[in-house]
Amino acid sequence: MKKTVGSIIVAAGLSSRLKDFKPLMKIGSSTIIESTINNFKLLGVDEIVVVTGYRENVLKNSISCENIRFVHNSNYEITHMFDSICLGLKEIRNKVDLIFITPADSPFVQQFTLKRMMDRMKNSNYEIIQPSYEGKCGHPLLISSEYVNTILKHDGTNGLQGVITYKSDSYLNMSFVDPGIVMDADKKPDYQALLKYNEIKGCPSVEMCEKMLNHFQATDLVKSHSHKVMEVALSINEKLEKRGLILDKDAIVAASMLHDIAKGNPHHGEVGANWLMEMGFEIISNIVREHMELKELSPVIREKEVVYLADKLVMENKICSIEERFLLKEELFKSNEIITKVVEKRKHQAMLLYDIIFGTG
Known part of the structure; x- marks a missing residue:
């Protein structure tokens, strides 16, 4: 009842x-x-x-x-x-x-x-x-x-x-x-x-993000991965700023740090986004919700595209190429046509974003 x-x-x-x-x-x-x-x-x-x-x-x-x-x-x-x-x-x-x-x-x-x-x-x-x-x-x-x-x-x-x-x-x-x-x-x-x-209150500080990761018992690997994603995202943002594209730097930092806050849960992107929405961080929630896969690929780069690409350029806590990032999953799921299509879609999105931002595939 x-x-x-x-x-x-x-x-x-x-x-x-x-x-x-x-x-x-x-x-x-x-x-x-x-x-x-x-x-x-x-x-x-x-x-x-x-x-x-x-x-x-x-x-x-x-x-x-x-x-x-x-x-x-x-x-x-x-x-x-x-x-x-x-x-x-x-x-x-x-x-x-x-x-x-x-x-x-x-x-x-x-x-x-x-x-x-x-x-x-x-x-x-x-x-x-x-x-x-x-x-x-x-x-x-x-x-x-x-x-x-x-x-x-x-x-x-x-x-x-x-x-x-x-x-x-x-x-x-x-x-x-x-x-x-x-x-x-x-x-x-x-x-x-x-x-x-x-x-x-709509965007948690770095200190608050650290507290949240600890509260939700993020592993050391998740924390180190998230910090590295943040570093890469800030580097991408700096490149975009030089072109005159000014994004919300604080949102990029927070979303990078919190994108895997629910790691270990099924559909962790959705779970983490829902947590963040309920905590009042709507903008961060929307970015985290699409960090695994973008709903649509826009030629206009916003904060969520920056975080998405940064995540695809980091394997565990080390910078890698997009090819390296997806190689293991391509090999692991090569006999599963459905999952392979998902992996290829995410890789394709990352490659296109990389090309838009850096000019090379």
């Missing part, structure tokens, strides 16, 4: 440390709270409850998202976040099976994180799951509806963390490569960090 999912978004606080009303502060074209709401809508949750307090009417009137339930904490000035959470739980407890709990200022948690948390709870006996990034716990928490009574009976000491300590056998911490887990807007520098992250 499909389990229903809800989310409680707490926006009842005074935002006293920030000296501004943080749910309605802008990130790009949306407010912080709208970004948080839309992230859960993208996930496809069945119920969303926003707990209001300070500036209730202003907040409700500013949220353009549909199908949102509101619960008001009239004692917001003298209560804590835990009290607002309990109000939200009472509203949603009988409507869903799983419940995400998050503050309003947590807009950038990856879909990958949210989906893996849900999958783990659906297939285990854990009643509360908390994500972490680089050893630091963050949001959102995910709880089973069966766990709600335990939370409501808690006296509020140390908030939800106090409940976690009490029910440690039902608790799981899941580690992700997701900075959004630990980001908020409590203070002005935190808000500035959110704004900066919003500008760069």
Whole structure:
């Protein structure tokens, strides 16, 4: 039976440390709270409850998202976040099976994180799951509806963390490569960090790529191969720049480093691309999805063609010719006509790209 999912978004606080009303502060074209709401809508949750307090009417009137339930904490000035959470739980407890709990200022948690948390709870006996990034716990928490009574009976000491300590056998911490887990807007520098992250979150840095390779347990050979592909791709990009063709260098670097992130899985190109899409790296995902074989060969060189060709010029962690790269597979599958056609198509694509870029076959 499909389990229903809800989310409680707490926006009842005074935002006293920030000296501004943080749910309605802008990130790009949306407010912080709208970004948080839309992230859960993208996930496809069945119920969303926003707990209001300070500036209730202003907040409700500013949220353009549909199908949102509101619960008001009239004692917001003298209560804590835990009290607002309990109000939200009472509203949603009988409507869903799983419940995400998050503050309003947590807009950038990856879909990958949210989906893996849900999958783990659906297939285990854990009643509360908390994500972490680089050893630091963050949001959102995910709880089973069966766990709600335990939370409501808690006296509020140390908030939800106090409940976690009490029910440690039902608790799981899941580690992700997701900075959004630990980001908020409590203070002005935190808000500035959110704004900066919003500008760069579509393309992981080299450091982030390294963390991702480690998280997904890439082998040393995959890592060394990926670094060599990156070197070759940058060399190709430099040649194209001299001709006046300016591509997205950061995307080329990231896609080169991550093209084999799912190596070892069947259809690893598709699997890796899907992971990256869920992590918010759409441009990188599209390049990785075609690193094995281009859907169509265009005479216009873009980032995906650069990464595709670079991958075909590296065997394990050494530079090679296209002939060398395909020789082993041609020999291995020579008796299989179907696979041979696939190999020849990929080789032909690489040769044509090489000819376009370098002028010789």
